[in-house]
Amino acid sequence: MKEIKTDSDFPGQVVSAIRKVVGTKPAVLHEPSFEGKEWAYLKECLDSTYVSSVGKFVDKFETSLAEYVGVKYAIPVVNGTAALHIALKLAGVKPGDEVLIPALTFVATANAVAYCGAIPHFVDSEEITLGIDVKKLRDYLISITDMRSGISINNKTGRVIRAIVPMHTFGHPSDLDGLLSISKDFNLVLVEDAAESLGSSYKGRHTGSFGLISATSFNGNKTITTGGGGAILTNDEILAKQAKHLTTTAKRPHLWEYDHDEIGYNYRMPNINAALGCAQLEQLPQKLSQKRELYFQYFKAFDSLPGIKLFQEPANCESNYWLHTVVLEETHAQYLKTILEQTNRFGISTRPSWKLLSELTIYQNSPRMSLIGATSLSNRIINIPSSSRLSRGTK
Numbered sequence: 522m523k524e525i526k527t528d529s530d531f532p533g534q535v536v537s538a539i540r541k542v543v544g545t546k547p548a549v550l551h552e553p554s555f556e557g558k559e560w561a562y563l564k565e566c567l568d569s570t571y572v573s574s575v576g577k578f579v580d581k582f583e584t585s586l587a588e589y590v591g592v593k594y595a596i597p598v599v600n601g602t603a604a605l606h607i608a609l610k611l612a613g614v615k616p617g618d619e620v621l622i623p624a625l626t627f628v629a630t631a632n633a634v635a636y637c638g639a640i641p642h643f644v645d646s647e648e649i650t651l652g653i654d655v656k657k658l659r660d661y662l663i664s665i666t667d668m669r670s671g672i673s674i675n676n677k678t679g680r681v682i683r684a685i686v687p688m689h690t691f692g693h694p695s696d697l698d699g700l701l702s703i704s705k706d707f708n709l710v711l712v713e714d715a716a717e718s719l720g721s722s723y724k725g726r727h728t729g730s731f732g733l734i735s736a737t738s739f740n741g742n743k744t745i746t747t748g749g750g751g752a753i754l755t756n757d758e759i760l761a762k763q764a765k766h767l768t769t770t771a772k773r774p775h776l777w778e779y780d781h782d783e784i785g786y787n788y789r790m791p792n793i794n795a796a797l798g799c800a801q802l803e804q805l806p807q808k809l810s811q812k813r814e815l816y817f818q819y820f821k822a823f824d825s826l827p828g829i830k831l832f833q834e835p836a837n838c839e840s841n842y843w844l845h846t847v848v849l850e851e852t853h854a855q856y857l858k859t860i861l862e863q864t865n866r867f868g869i870s871t872r873p874s875w876k877l878l879s880e881l882t883i884y885q886n887s888p889r890m891s892l893i894g895a896t897s898l899s900n901r902i903i904n905i906p907s908s909s910r911l912s913r914g915t916k
């Protein structure tokens with residue numbers, strides 16, 4: 522039976538539910554774990570002196586990552602933001618273009634758009650996937666776009682709307698069928714921000730393989746890490762070659778000559794980071810099952826608590842459960858701050874979702890649709906401790 526004593530006790534009950542799973546010791550939000558061949562690969566890297574931008578681990582990481590995600594090419598880079606920057610550039614995003622992105626995402630999604638000289642155009646999010654609300658977006662685009670020579674023009678700003686960048690929030694795949702159809706109908710290039718969703722799939726296909734070109738991240742807080750790192754993912758051979766070229770200062774291959782045929786970037790992932798990546802990738806299946814096990818433990822702990830729901834992977838999807846998430850019901854949204862205060866005071870790291878990017882001063886002039894869904898979600902989402910090792914009941 523669902524019952525609680527008094528509503529004022531609600532934050533305390535949330536603390537107890539989390540403690541049933543994580544125990545009484547402090548629990549951080551997400552910590553990396555190195556339980557495979559990390560030391561061996563790093564030693565090999567140092568012994569060989571190949572620690573920088575060439576080396577066998579970069580090549581190996583490229584191949585293993587592409588194979589894992591099910592794309593033809595993966596280009597490892599220094600971080601996920603850099604991956605997204607280059608992905609957008611190669612998708613044809615030009616200065617003065619608009620790019621549709623969710624308002625409910627990490628700031629990197631918008632920054633990468635801005636690095637291209639383009640303007641983020643904020644769109645709403647839905648409750649079932651925490652990603653772009655495709656239905657609302659379609660109606661909105663019908664009302665604000667004119668098609669001119671097959672290109673979507675924002676009839677309010679007169680700018681080209683070039684691309685759409687879904688982000689798979691906390692690892693949960695967005696509505697990719699819906700997004701693909703929007704991308705087709707409005708001629709928008711689909712670029713996935715798959716920074717949080719390595720290991721997540723939609724109808725059996727890995728996230729990051731749907732976009733013309735996509736980006737993922739291996740930052741320290743992600744499901745697997747290379748210290749800092751990211752990768753560009755694509756099935757397109759030409760784009761893959763350009764990605765490699767552009768991320769290695771656009772230097773034309775030559776034994777001794779320095780010849781650069783465009784303004785490139787020094788974004789290549791060093792071998793030493795790729796060594797970590799190779800070892801981490803080998804452990805990804807195990808980490809995913811630990812994170813799923815943790816989901817079931819949280820599910821049991823939260824099942825009998827009204828007013829709050831543990832977020833579950835959307836239908837037809839397999840999520841990596843990167844950050845476990847509870848969502849307050851509207852009736853309990855007023856407890857958000859108290860829950861954050863109480864959990865953190867007891868050493869349980871919890872976080873609200875990001876402040877909507879549309880509310881940041883740096884993006885205050887960016888166009889946006891009505892953000893009712895995203896606003897409501899951002900007042901009700903709480904991320905709870907999610908490290909894969911927690912599932913073993915390290916209490």
Ligand SMILES: *Cc1c(COP(=O)(O)O)cnc(C)c1O
Pocket residue numbers: 600601602603605626627629630688714716717738739740750751
């Ligand atoms: C982590 C993340 C990135 C990229 O982050 P880096 O720290 O640059 O690797 C991009 N978008 C989202 C949504 C992220 O969570």
